[in-house]
Amino acid sequence: MTTSRTGTSTYLRNRGRVLRQAQRDGLTHCPGVPGRTCGVQLDYAVPLTPASAETDHIVEHRQGGSDDVDNLRVICRTCNLWRNRKQPVAIPSPEQFPTSRDW
Numbered sequence: 667m668t669t670s671r672t673g674t675s676t677y678l679r680n681r682g683r684v685l686r687q688a689q690r691d692g693l694t695h696c697p698g699v700p701g702r703t704c705g706v707q708l709d710y711a712v713p714l715t716p717a718s719a720e721t722d723h724i725v726e727h728r729q730g731g732s733d734d735v736d737n738l739r740v741i742c743r744t745c746n747l748w749r750n751r752k753q754p755v756a757i758p759s760p761e762q763f764p765t766s767r768d769w
Contacts, residue, residue, distance in 0.1 A: 696742035
């Protein structure tokens with residue numbers, strides 16, 4: 667069984683740090699993401715609700731981003747889900763597909 671990348675100890679440790687720092691800094695409302703203005707009051711106590719505070723990768727992992735604190739930010743769950751739907755998945759070039767059965 668494999669662990670998701672967001673289940674790694676580095677991500678989980680940094681996720682906690684970013685959430686605690688956002689609360690200390692007084693982040694009470696979602697800043698939104700490019701293309702979406704939000705402003706909903708963040709809920710740090712209850713997970714998996716539309717207003718739940720979640721960490722988001724500024725530069726996605728699939729685009730070379732890391733799990734470092736500098737690459738994580740806090741947004742609401744709704745914005746996080748919206749952003750993930752809006753990011754196009756990179757399509758490999760034809761040269762990256764096998765062209766023979768010699769695998």
